[in-house]
Amino acid sequence: MATIYQVSTLAGVSLATVSRVINKSTRVSDKTRQKVEDAMNELGYRPNSIAQSLASNCTNSVGILVSELHGPFFGQMMAGIEAELRAAGKHVIITTGHSEADKEKDGIDFLISRNCDALIIHTEALDDDYLVKLTKGKTPVYFMSRLIAGIEDNCIHLNNELGGYLAAKAVIDQGHSKIAYIAGPQFKPDSQDRLAGHKRALAESKLPFSSDLFFVGDFKETGGKAGLKKFISQKLSFTALVCANDEIASGAMTYAREHNFSLPEDLSIIGFDNIIFSQHIYPKLTTIDNPVNEMGHMAAKLVLKNVYNHKKLNINHSFDPVLVSRDSIAKISI
Structure with a gap:
């Protein structure tokens, strides 16, 4: 199995430079980045994600808790979150709470145990007091489709x-x-x-x-x-x-x-x-x-801004619904 030292030697750069390329640092020229990537491809080198996370204290993974996996509503929500995070080089770990307090707590504990950099959760059974306390822990937590007094800046919600x-x-x-x-x-x-x-x-x-x-x-x-x-x-x-x-x-x-x-x-x-x-x-x-898909994108942007320092992102915490008129309402004649 190829090592980072072999990549460094083949590319003719320092170990620190290889590390910056692996961690997608902007402090590397395009020419040098290409040399390192070519060496990695030639050697078949794959970075050890566990070692990376230990070294950087960052797993590049975000935990998602939703009520269910079936149905189009949660599919649209998760698709929006995942697409935004994937575009930024992050991955998601998904679990469910089934709208039951014990299962929601268990799901949250599981995601925290996986060393996720942040959590985006859609919780329905846990009360506000518990969720406010949850935000005081080491893992940043953000909430989908819910407005919670005292932690409004952690929430993406619909009116x-x-x-x-x-x-x-x-x-x-x-x-x-x-x-x-x-x-x-x-x-x-x-x-x-x-x-x-x-x-x-x-x-x-x-x-x-x-x-x-x-x-x-x-x-x-x-x-x-x-x-x-x-x-x-x-x-x-x-x-x-x-x-x-x-x-x-x-x-x-x-x-x-x-x-x-x-x-x-x-x-x-x-x-x-x-x-x-x-x-x-x-x-x-x-x-x-x-607009749950759009809200999913926004929740991911909130994580990217607050956890991964993408400071230029604009965050909209509140969304307003609109009427979509089709064919299922008839007018009553007076």
């Missing part, structure tokens, strides 16, 4: 309350006044905020919030089916269904068609997130855009 407001207003503006709502789990901050925005839009239009037309789902298609089944079985009257995410909306649309609803003539439906399939289902789903 979910505004998103919930825009979703309800979209159906109200089309003349709907009998509006059902299928929420996500209410221990999740984004679900709470979307419901708060929904209620604000109703109150602004002097429409009542009906507990009969409210169902807590699971942020999955099963929640959409179960919620709509409950409303229909109780023979409740409503013309519009607001769903806390697109997966819920997809499940509700499937159940509605299975029970001979014509969409959107018999029932208008709106989702939230604007995940990839929302524009391919029938009718094309009107939804609220959650």
Whole structure:
């Protein structure tokens, strides 16, 4: 196996210069860098990442904790983070928390034990006090899709309350006044905020919030089916269904068609997130855009700026959702 000493001899440079090339230092001319890289290729030399990390106290790896690995939402999030970090020569280590406090803590402990230079975490079950304490440790920690009082500079977040407001207003503006709502789990901050925005839009239009037309789902298609089944079985009257995410909306649309609803003539439906399939289902789903891929890029930039000293990067901590109008809301004739 080739050694760094052999690379140094073949390239005709010092060991320090070879080390600077390996660590991508800018303090090496292009000509010298090419000589070293040519020598490494000729000898088949591969740097020992463990030795590098011990010498530099930097592993060039960032830990990511997400709730799940399945589904397009988290795929878009991780793709944004990974693309930004990979372009900067960094790698990611990914684990899951499954929206359970013990599993989220276990995942965080695992990533810290892998000597990650920083963590980007999407946590739903751990409380704010625990997360604030977590930022006091040696490993820098940043948060996706969550705003935490006291550590706002560590957070990349969406204005979910505004998103919930825009979703309800979209159906109200089309003349709907009998509006059902299928929420996500209410221990999740984004679900709470979307419901708060929904209620604000109703109150602004002097429409009542009906507990009969409210169902807590699971942020999955099963929640959409179960919620709509409950409303229909109780023979409740409503013309519009607001769903806390697109997966819920997809499940509700499937159940509605299975029970001979014509969409959107018999029932208008709106989702939230604007995940990839929302524009391919029938009718094309009107939804609220959650720029999670862009937010993933921004979380990675936050790490690059604060941990890897990429000082010229501009950071936007807060993102606003927007309405994406398609075909799933019908206008009510007055």
